[in-house]
Amino acid sequence: MVDSALIGKIEKARRYAEERDRFHFISFAVTVRGENNTHHVRYHEGNWxxxxxxxxxxxxxxxxxxxxxxxEGML
Incomplete structure (x- = not known):
């Protein structure tokens, strides 16, 4: 059984996800599987x-x- 507090958090998360302007990316790292190799991409304070x-x-x-x-539209 899911408690009411968790249901409230799920609803809040859904609303936040729709309001993308709430989020500001500062830094993250991603691996991208290319056609020949896997590459490591980083984003930090506006720079790739x-x-x-x-x-x-x-x-x-x-x-x-x-x-x-x-x-697009999130960075």
Whole structure:
């Protein structure tokens, strides 16, 4: 049986998830399984890094751009 306090928290979580402007990402790390290798992507205070060779030369890559699309409007 689910208690009423938990039901209230579930409802609050659902509301928060719909109100995306409540969230501000400061830092996180993600692994991205590419076509050839798995890459480690980090976001910290508005800046992306990726361990792939393309990012090292260009400062952006398919991995960071994919995450920007996924998180559009949240960063």
């Amino acid at each position: 890094t990726c361990d792939c060779e393309f990012f090292q030369h260009r400062g952006t890559c398919a991995h960071t751009m994919a995450l920007e699309r996924i998180l």
